[in-house]
Amino acid sequence: MQILVVDDDLFAGEMTTAVLEDQCYQVFQAENAIEGMEVLNQQPGIALIVSDLNMPLISGIEFYRELKEQGSTLPFILLTGDEPEKALAKEPGLDACVMKDFNMPERLPAAIHVVMSALPSRE
């Protein structure tokens, strides 16, 4: 499965990528929402988006809302440095919100698993 990772912090992005590649996902990285949009257009195979919340210009939540407005149905997982509840309260449409901490390497794959198995089958 192909995943888009959006994070303005290079190291955080690499870290997320390492965790996902370890799960044998194919990862595309983008440094901001605009670059993320471009990658999504070029790579129609992407099936999930993992984005950081706190980014300059366009935040993770704004990115999510923009995608929905454009009619995207891709599942969207938000990464945040704070409590996930806050972000979920702000944008309940998010498929999942995972805290960026030491447990992220376990929590993110678990969240992806839950999100993907909750999707209606497209067959």
Added chain:
Amino acid sequence: MNINQQPLQKKIAQLRASFISQLPARMDTIKSQVSMLVDDGCNNLTMLSDLHRAFHSLNGTGKSFGLFELSVIAAQAEALMMQLLDTPDELQREQWVTKLDVLMQALSIQVQAYAHAENEHQFAVEEVLEPEHTSVVVLKDSVPLIYICDDEPEQVDYLAHQLHCFGYEIQHFTETAAFRQAVLARRPDAVIMDVFFPQSRTAGTDELSHIKDATGQHLPAIVLSGSNSFESRLSAVRAGCSAYFTKPARPMDLAAALDELIEDGHQEPYQILIVDDEPEVAEYHSLILQNAGMVVHQIHNPTLIFEALKNFSPDLMLVDMYMPVCSGSELAALVRQVPAYVGLPIVFLSNETDVDKQFSAMQAGVEGFITKPVIPHQLVASVKLRAERMRTLRGLMAKDSLTGLYNHTTTTEMLVSALANAVRQQESLAVVMIDLDKFKNINDTYGHMAGDKVIVALARMLKHRLRNSDVIGRYGGEEFALVLRNITADAAEALVNELREDFSKIVFDSGQEQFHCNFSAGISMYPGHDHAEDLRMAADEALYQAKNQGRNQVVMSRPDYE
């Protein structure tokens, strides 16, 4: 499909290392932004939100990489920026400027501390990056790098080869110019320098002085010289060399001097636990101690004491005497009731000048008093002194006096905890029992002094060649035990065989005669043997088999049911 060659943990370790290496540059950017913000007043909204994000990212990414100290400070800075953005009028300019300044200082100290700790593991990272290029079994994470500068290659070749067997990485230079370039390119852990070179009678030591002047850093060095003249010795002292050997020097003696030099520089920072119910006070003392290079952990609630002791394992505890839940004396008594913490130095901070009250606290087992308000250098000095003594005592209790390896009891304890850890982490574990072959003959033939040298040589070699996470113990007279974590049976066997071969190449010198010595070893593995006692016994049986089959060999234990 993206096939992954490196385990996730290694990748994260690499990312963490590069994150740390770019922290100083990141801090520089933040510093210049902060100074612009301060010059500009609080009106610069762009700068504020840039800084907010910079701290936020330090906080978040720091947390992901387990750099908790960094992320805690960054989180405070992030909150301060947020406050300035949301309610700029509530904060006095002076207040936030001071607060920001303190936080920036704390961040800088922390960044330096990480960089320092990371430097020590630099070679580990290099090993991780290119495992396929190393021909030997990759199991060392910090091989000391030694430069030898001497214009007589024949003598040095023998020395280099022997030192290599002890587990040093040796590079040899015959000219001082090439040596200088190498030092500038990659700093060695220590240098062995000749004094006399064709161009000048003291060219070698002069070169060390030049490097010291040019880089401002003292290069740990010992002198190996053909001359015993006063002039030559004086030049060595002036260049800051710590030992002087005349040729021919014995490799064993040089190795001992090198180890002393290297260990001096690799002193781990002292770990101090501060217990104070007032966070600001704790923070202040913490900053003073951090400035002196110590690692500090604070708790503001005495009930968390045992958790903190367990997770942080401090060298010393600094306790406020008056706290709401329980007093400092009560806390000390509480801690002293746990056998593991009987020896932990506890120092009180109090406004108490009454000698009687101080005395009653002493009875609860307190090492010393510092009266508030503290004088920074006094606090640092008294904490350092006691922490140092604690380290020494701890070492004496757990370690064998001849070799500095763990003694029988400590090794057994560490095997039990390493095994528990391996079970938890689902990793493998190897136990190796090593016994020197015909050691009694060596003692009888060459004397006990020579026998001791053999034991020290093996200990030295094991220390250099194994990872910091491996346990090396002296189990009995000529018997050694190793606990190797996360290693396959094949790798363990290959490693021990390599050690065995290299050890048999070391030339010992009894004064009259030269001789060699070798060892036999038995290995047992978890999984296969699932209890500490089984592992030890299986390794012992394998060792016995190795001895029976003619010695100087390694035998791997195979569980019966296989």
